[in-house]
Amino acid sequence: MPSCWLLQPWPTATRPSLPTFSFTQIKTADVLKELQNLNPYKSAGLDNLDPLFLKLSAAIVATTITSLFNLSFVSSEIPKDWKAASVIPLFKRGDTLDPNCYRHTCIFILPCLSKVFESQVNKQITDHFESHRTFSAVQSGFRAVHGCTSATLKVLNDIITAIDKRQYCAAVFIDLAKAFDSVNHRILIGRLNSLCFSNDCLAWFTNYFSDRVQCVKLEGMLSGPLAVSMGVPQGSILRPTLFSVYINDVALAACNSLIHLYADDTILYTSGPSLDTVLTNLQTSFNAIQHSFRGLQLLLNASKTKCRLFNRSLPAPARPTSITTLDCSDLENVNNYKYLGVWLDCKLSFHTHIKHLQSKIKSRIGFLFRNKASFTHAARLTLVKLTILPILHFGDVIYKIASNTLLSKLDTVYHSAIRFVTKSPYTTHHCDLYALVGWPSLHIRRQTHWLQVIYKSMLGKALPYLSLLVTITTKSLKLETFISLTNFKHQLSEQLTNRCSCT
Numbered sequence: 001m002p003s004c005w006l007l008q009p010w011p012t013a014t015r016p017s018l019p020t021f022s023f024t025q026i027k028t029a030d031v032l033k034e035l036q037n038l039n040p041y042k043s044a045g046l047d048n049l050d051p052l053f054l055k056l057s058a059a060i061v062a063t064t065i066t067s068l069f070n071l072s073f074v075s076s077e078i079p080k081d082w083k084a085a086s087v088i089p090l091f092k093r094g095d096t097l098d099p100n101c102y103r104h105t106c107i108f109i110l111p112c113l114s115k116v117f118e119s120q121v122n123k124q125i126t127d128h129f130e131s132h133r134t135f136s137a138v139q140s141g142f143r144a145v146h147g148c149t150s151a152t153l154k155v156l157n158d159i160i161t162a163i164d165k166r167q168y169c170a171a172v173f174i175d176l177a178k179a180f181d182s183v184n185h186r187i188l189i190g191r192l193n194s195l196c197f198s199n200d201c202l203a204w205f206t207n208y209f210s211d212r213v214q215c216v217k218l219e220g221m222l223s224g225p226l227a228v229s230m231g232v233p234q235g236s237i238l239r240p241t242l243f244s245v246y247i248n249d250v251a252l253a254a255c256n257s258l259i260h261l262y263a264d265d266t267i268l269y270t271s272g273p274s275l276d277t278v279l280t281n282l283q284t285s286f287n288a289i290q291h292s293f294r295g296l297q298l299l300l301n302a303s304k305t306k307c308r309l310f311n312r313s314l315p316a317p318a319r320p321t322s323i324t325t326l327d328c329s330d331l332e333n334v335n336n337y338k339y340l341g342v343w344l345d346c347k348l349s350f351h352t353h354i355k356h357l358q359s360k361i362k363s364r365i366g367f368l369f370r371n372k373a374s375f376t377h378a379a380r381l382t383l384v385k386l387t388i389l390p391i392l393h394f395g396d397v398i399y400k401i402a403s404n405t406l407l408s409k410l411d412t413v414y415h416s417a418i419r420f421v422t423k424s425p426y427t428t429h430h431c432d433l434y435a436l437v438g439w440p441s442l443h444i445r446r447q448t449h450w451l452q453v454i455y456k457s458m459l460g461k462a463l464p465y466l467s468l469l470v471t472i473t474t475k476s477l478k479l480e481t482f483i484s485l486t487n488f489k490h491q492l493s494e495q496l497t498n499r500c501s502c503t
Helices: 028-036 051-056 058-075 112-131 148-164 185-194 199-209 239-253 275-295 351-370 377-387 389-393 404-422 430-437 442-458 479-497
Strands: 084-088 107-109 168-175 212-218 226-228 258-262 265-272 306-310 336-339 342-345
Touching (some): 051 058, 051 112, 058 199, 112 239, 148 168, 168 275, 185 239, 239 258, 239 275, 265 275, 342 351, 351 377, 351 389, 351 404, 377 404, 389 442, 404 430, 404 442
Parallel strands (some): 084 212
Antiparallel strands (some): 084 107, 168 265, 168 306, 258 265, 336 342
């Protein structure tokens, strides 16, 4: 492998020494399982190997395909056909011949076998990273057990803790321009090298990124190939993991501020008793983070990068000092910002978030009511479970601290959804509605989800930064703790059993 592809590794003082990572032989049983689980309705790639064909012939071809995968490890080469993607543009509106009338996001289709292969490679890499705690503790993107809710809980707890201490807290929500498509292959190979990937692995990834092409497919026509010289391949299984590796060490540059990474969404925040000190520290950390991103050849999207000052009771300045980019552009101070799906306002009242939830659910329920004659009872029940409840469940442990007045607005749309299912009149009491469908109130749902978070934390099954928020007061971890956990499970059972209770 050319030495020019290897960069000097970043500081690793916070990372324990890692053992060398090398690919292990893929087992036929694992490939067979992957082939049998293929979605037969997915489109074939440019190699024209249909997923349905591979699924039906899995038992016959699994051994041969496994040998092909393992041969790729030995030779450090990937078939060129597996590195060709077809791109299907999505039309918005207007003239079909105008490229500007198509969405920026397209559908990328890779050969089916390349996805099966990458799935096995990705499993080996992620297992190695997680077992050796390679990823930063503040990196939540595309990791098992992690999610938007856990990341937001961590950030929100830090902010609320500062507010409870009557401190100012300021945050910068960083947006990157086309981050995934801007990854420099040379730098990424250098990152893998610093993580003790073997020379054979580095050679394999070098070949993985080379000679990649994509073709536009539209109305049965196929364009000529266009070389792809940068970015992690769109549509690939390895794309999220490789991007997480690429930006993982950015957290080291946070200085005196706190940081949390979720894919290309980054929040930088700090707190203190003096607003001037808070903004000065935040500016210093923001400058360091920008330099880190520039070193990775990732560009800041200044127009979408926002600043927010959180304060509930402290006086807010009429015109706080602006946070600026390295190009001397002032960041916009916003009253509300949507972070990982949750709208955060300056006082953390969640008024804006609940307003958006209410509006979104109302529009869906309105559509369902207008077409209710077309649905059976079972269909109505399924529709609400699939289109309404997920909206109410997402992040409910985050906004559960909102006022009862705001939360009651969600109860209203929840009751409307149940009336759609049961065809009950508007005058039906909500307790009767719960009994008709066997569902708990939203309050019980939120409490149940919150108790589950606490329970997992007590058992050590939650993320470390969430487990640290739950402390067991008893010194003995024997009888007292057992009784505590038993009572907790009993309480949780009661929450689930008393579904028809009025709140």
